[in-house]
Amino acid sequence: xxxxxxxxxxxxxxxxxxxxxxxxxxxxxxxxxxxxxxxxxxxxxxxxxxxxxxxxxxxxxxxxxxxxxxxxxxxxxxxxxxxxxxxxxxxxxxxxxxxxxxxxxxxxxxxxxxxxxxxxxxxxxxxxxxxxxxxxxxxxxxxxxxxxxxxxxxxxxxxxxxxxxxxxxxxxxxxxxxxxxxxxxxxxxxxxxxxxxxxxxxxxxxxxxxxxxxxxxxxxxxxxxxxxxxxx
Amino acid sequence: xxxxxxxxxxxxxxxxxxxxxxxxxxxxxxxxxxxxxxxxxxxxxxxxxxxxxxxxxxxxxxxxxxxxxxxxxxxxxxxxxxxxxxxxxxxxxxxxxxxxxxxxxxxxxxxxxxxxxxxxxxxxxxxxxxxxxxxxxxxxxxxxxxxxxxxxxxxxxxxxxxxxxxxxxxxxxxxxxxxxxxxxxxxxxxxxxxxxxxxxxxxxxxxxxxxxxxxxxxxxxxxxxxxxxxxxxxxxxxxxxxxxxxxxxxxxxxxxxxxxxxxxxxxxxxxxxxxxxxxxxxxxxxxxxxxxxxxxxxxxxxxxxxxxxxxxxxxxxxxxxxxxxxxxxxxxxxxxxxxxxxxxxxxxxxxxxxxxxxx
Numbered sequence: 407x408x409x410x411x412x413x414x415x416x417x418x419x420x421x422x423x424x425x426x427x428x429x430x431x432x433x434x435x436x437x438x439x440x441x442x443x444x445x446x447x448x449x450x451x452x453x454x455x456x457x458x459x460x461x462x463x464x465x466x467x468x469x470x471x472x473x474x475x476x477x478x479x480x481x482x483x484x485x486x487x488x489x490x491x492x493x494x495x496x497x498x499x500x501x502x503x504x505x506x507x508x509x510x511x512x513x514x515x516x517x518x519x520x521x522x523x524x525x526x527x528x529x530x531x532x533x534x535x536x537x538x539x540x541x542x543x544x545x546x547x548x549x550x551x552x553x554x555x556x557x558x559x560x561x562x563x564x565x566x567x568x569x570x571x572x573x574x575x576x577x578x579x580x581x582x583x584x585x586x587x588x589x590x591x592x593x594x595x596x597x598x599x600x601x602x603x604x605x606x607x608x609x610x611x612x613x614x615x616x617x618x619x620x621x622x623x624x625x626x627x628x629x630x631x632x633x634x635x636x637x638x
Numbered sequence: 639x640x641x642x643x644x645x646x647x648x649x650x651x652x653x654x655x656x657x658x659x660x661x662x663x664x665x666x667x668x669x670x671x672x673x674x675x676x677x678x679x680x681x682x683x684x685x686x687x688x689x690x691x692x693x694x695x696x697x698x699x700x701x702x703x704x705x706x707x708x709x710x711x712x713x714x715x716x717x718x719x720x721x722x723x724x725x726x727x728x729x730x731x732x733x734x735x736x737x738x739x740x741x742x743x744x745x746x747x748x749x750x751x752x753x754x755x756x757x758x759x760x761x762x763x764x765x766x767x768x769x770x771x772x773x774x775x776x777x778x779x780x781x782x783x784x785x786x787x788x789x790x791x792x793x794x795x796x797x798x799x800x801x802x803x804x805x806x807x808x809x810x811x812x813x814x815x816x817x818x819x820x821x822x823x824x825x826x827x828x829x830x831x832x833x834x835x836x837x838x839x840x841x842x843x844x845x846x847x848x849x850x851x852x853x854x855x856x857x858x859x860x861x862x863x864x865x866x867x868x869x870x871x872x873x874x875x876x877x878x879x880x881x882x883x884x885x886x887x888x889x890x891x892x893x894x895x896x897x898x899x900x901x902x903x904x905x906x907x908x909x910x911x912x913x914x915x916x917x918x919x920x921x922x923x924x925x926x927x928x929x930x931x932x933x934x935x936x937x938x939x940x941x942x943x944x945x946x947x948x949x950x951x952x953x954x955x956x957x958x959x960x961x962x963x964x965x966x967x968x969x970x971x972x973x974x975x976x977x978x979x980x981x982x983x984x985x986x987x988x989x990x991x992x993x994x995x996x997x
Contacts, residue, residue, distance in 0.1 A: 477979030481904045481997040497845040507906035507994060508864045508878060518864035520842075522849050523878055527856060534852055534860075541848020543841070595978045602952045603901060603972050603980055603996065629901035629996075 449491040449543060449571055452515065454626040454637040458612050459588060464491065464544070466569035469562050471582045471614070474575075474592035479608045481506075482514070482628045483590060484546045484575045486635035489515035491544055491571075499524065499538040502531050502548035503575075513633025532557040539570045546573045552580035559584060588614040593623065605630045607638055639804060641689040641741060644729035645706065646719040651683025659683075660821045662714045667818070669709045673702070679818060681811035686729055689722055699738060723747060725804030731755055745801055749774025756795045757808060761788065773799045849881045903982050903994030910991035913983060914939035915948075915973075925969050925985050929956050938973060938981070940992070950974040954985065 448463035456462050464470065464487065472487075474480030481503055488498045493515055499522040500506060506525065512518055522542065527534040528550075535547045545565070553576075562584060565572040574582045594609035611623050628635035647666070650659045659682055666685065670677045674692045679685050692702045703720050710718040721732025724744040731751060732739050739747045751773045754762050761776075770776050777799040784796045797803045849861045861881040915923045917933030924932045935951045953971030968986040970993075975981065982994035 475978075477975075477977070477981075477995060477997050479997060485904070495839075495841075497841055499848075503905075505905050505908050506878070507903045509902035509906075510904045511864075513900050513902060520845070521864065522845065522852075522881065523862040523864075524852065524856065524860060525862060525878075527860070530855060534856065537852045537855065538848050541845045541851075597950075597974055597978075597980055599950055599952065599972075599974060603974070605901070606980070606996070631900065633900035633902060 447569070449496060450494060451487055452490045452635055454628070454635050455487060457637070458590075458610070458622075458624055458626075460614075464571040465587065466543075466571060467566040468587040469565060469572040469574060469582075469584075471586040471589040472573060472575045472592075473578055473581060473589065476577055478592050478595040479606060479628060480575050480577070480592060481548075482510070482606075482635070483592060483608065483610070483626070484548075484573050485511055485516065486514050486628050487573055488521075488544050488546070489635070492516040492520060495520065496543040497522070497541065498544035498546070499542045500546045501527055501535050501538065502550060503546065510629065510633060513629065515634060532561055535561055535572075536564055539564050539568050539572075542570065544571045544573065546575055548575040549580070553583055555583045558582060586614055588612070639724040639744070641722055641724050642686045642726065642729040643689045643692075643702065643706070644721050644723075644726075644733035645685040645687075645710065646721070646730065646733040647683050647685075647710065647714065647716050648719070649683075649716045650714070651681075653682060657821065660817060664818055664821050665713045666710055669713045670706065673705050673709060679814055680726065680730075680809060681814055684730060684733075684809075686726060703738075725801075726809055727798055727803075727805050730809065748799070748801060749777065756799065757806060758792060758795055761792050761795065764788075777801070853881060901996065904997045905995040907993055910984065910993045911941060913941075913990050913992045915971075915983060915985075915990045923990075924988055925954060925967075929954065929969070931971075935971065935973060938975060938983070946979075947976040948973045949976050 447466045448461045449466065450456075450463050451459060470487065472480055472484045474483065485500070492498050495517070497520045498516070501524045503523070504525050506523055508518060511521070522538065524534050524538070531547065531549055532553075535545060538545055539561070547561070553574075558574075562572065574586065576582050589612070591611045591613065592608050593611050596607045597603060598605045598607070605627050606629060607625050607627050609623055610626050611621065613621060625638040626635060627638050630636050645666075650662050650666075653659055663679060663682065663685075667677055667679060670685070670687065673696075674687045676691070677685060677687045687706075689699065689702065693699050696702045696705060699722060703722075707718055707720060710716065719733050719736050721729060721735065721737050721739075723729045723732040723737075723739040724741075728739065728744050728748050731737075732747070737747070749772060753765050753771060753773055753776055755773065756762075756776075765771075765776055770779075776796065779796070781793070781796065781800075785793055788796075791807075794803065794807060798806055849863075852861050859880050862878040863881045865877050865879040914937075915935045916937040916939065917923050918936045919933075920937065921933060923935050926932050931954055935948050938946045938948055940946065951971060951973045954969035955971070956967070956969050968984055971983050971985070973981050973983060980996035981992060982996070984991045984993040
């Protein structure tokens with residue numbers, strides 16, 4: 407082992423906790439303060455949602471409630487909210503959606519290389535979701551039954567703290583027990599079909615605490631002929 | 639004997655060191671599956687497909703050949719030599735000579751071929767000394783005399799010449815299917831590595847760590863990721879596999895052959911659910927021999943006696959498995975229920991299954 411002496415390797419430069427630290431520039435400081443990050447950053451969404459959501463995107467730390475009767479397009483709506491951010495390279499996870507059809511998900515525009523699926527978390531949906539909050543930027547959760555108040559509260563707090571976006575997918579018979587930032591309720595579904603299923607128009611009522619057009623109903627086409635979500 | 643359309647692509651017949659011939663062949667096969675699901679690779683540069691079905695579908699031999707030639711030109715940029723005849727031996731000769739042999743004319747076509755087309759030098763030389771120049775003249779020798787004089791290999795060729803066998807033993811590359819599968823697999827592995835390791839970021843690490851914790855909590859099958867094998871066309875072969883598990887070798891049961899096109903079901907059941915499809919008289923609907931349904935589906939009986947009226951139905955689309963699988967006769971149909979749900983049902987062997995939902 408060689409012994410290094412001399413001015414270049416002085417004790418001052420040997421340790422990371424040297425007291426002589428250069429001042430950080432303002433933008434770096436903003437980026438490393440997580441609380442600010444969670445409040446200011448929004449994740450992008452695709453066109454049909456951009457005009458509907460209050461900030462034109464998904465605010466980090468927020469919970470979006472998607473409510474739809476079974477088979478009326480709730481899964482498509484929830485997944486289509488992820489597509490833009492996923493395509494930009496953000497990781498997402500889908501908890502509690504049994505046997506997701508990967509072709510449909512790819513058609514919606516998600517990058518399948520950055521999606522984790524937890525199809526059957528059994529009784530551990532809340533714990534699974536909590537684990538994933540640390541790892542992904544967007545999280546779809548479909549509770550298997552009516553979610554407990556405490557579990558929902560805990561998850562929403564954790565999401566707010568970490569700056570993840572939670573999309574709670576529920577049915578009207580078992581609604582999300584807490585108020586959410588944005589709620590998207592599917593109130594009507596209409597398929598266009600000729601020799602095969604072609605596209606589906608969903609009537610979506612926008613609500614929630616911070617929503618711009620509260621109570622407004624919009625028609626969104628998902629999936630369209632090419633499997634994507636578009637504004638009608 | 640069935641009429642075969644043979645495709646002879648000279649540029650792909652030679653093995654290249656970088657495997658580009660093999661990859662081009664994979665691409666050509668993928669493109670041709672849309673023309674005819676029974677496309678069969680024979681060896682490098684040579685592909686066949688049955689002519690009858692596509693010809694009826696496209697409205698004539700010329701239309702099929704135009705579609706095939708266009709597909710090959712699009713994918714590889716090479717010109718393809720097309721030929722139609724009965725049996726693989728004659729089909730390849732027809733393709734090399736760019737000939738369409740009319741139905742029933744194959745035997746005559748075979749007989750006028752020079753003996754060299756059987757691909758046996760010694761036989762060609764000896765036969766020429768006997769005054770035999772064409773395949774037909776050779777075929778006229780009595781099998782006993784051939785057996786007296788020639789080896790077993792030549793006896794097989796003699797049977798081909800007589801039209802008792804339809805292909806030469808040397809025509810088929812028996813390793814080709816296995817090699818094509820590997821070519822598909824390797825192609826994707828290279829692509830994945832770019833995404834996962836080439837530009838691995840902090841968020842990738844975070845997600846991997848979360849997946850790791852979750853697998854610990856839920857077990858090996860708890861966390862799934864999409865296996866996007868097939869790269870450019872995830873439509874047919876994307877499936878979910880356990881996260882972190884070694885990738886299985888190319889699977890044989892493609893779960894979603896992309897024949898229906900978009901939109902695809904958002905739920906694609908791993909274990910399909912048994913259902914009943916009834917017509918307006920409550921009689922079970924079956925798939926008839928000619929690929930049509932025996933009645934108009936009007937009622938869907940789900941588990942536990944749940945009964946739903948069908949307001950609209952499309953199909954059946956016969957699902958013919960692709961060239962790497964054993965033939966199964968299945969058909970898809972889309973149904974729309976009075977409750978507003980759209981579902982994909984599949985029939986096989988008289989039984990109906992709920993295979994997908996458009997949620």
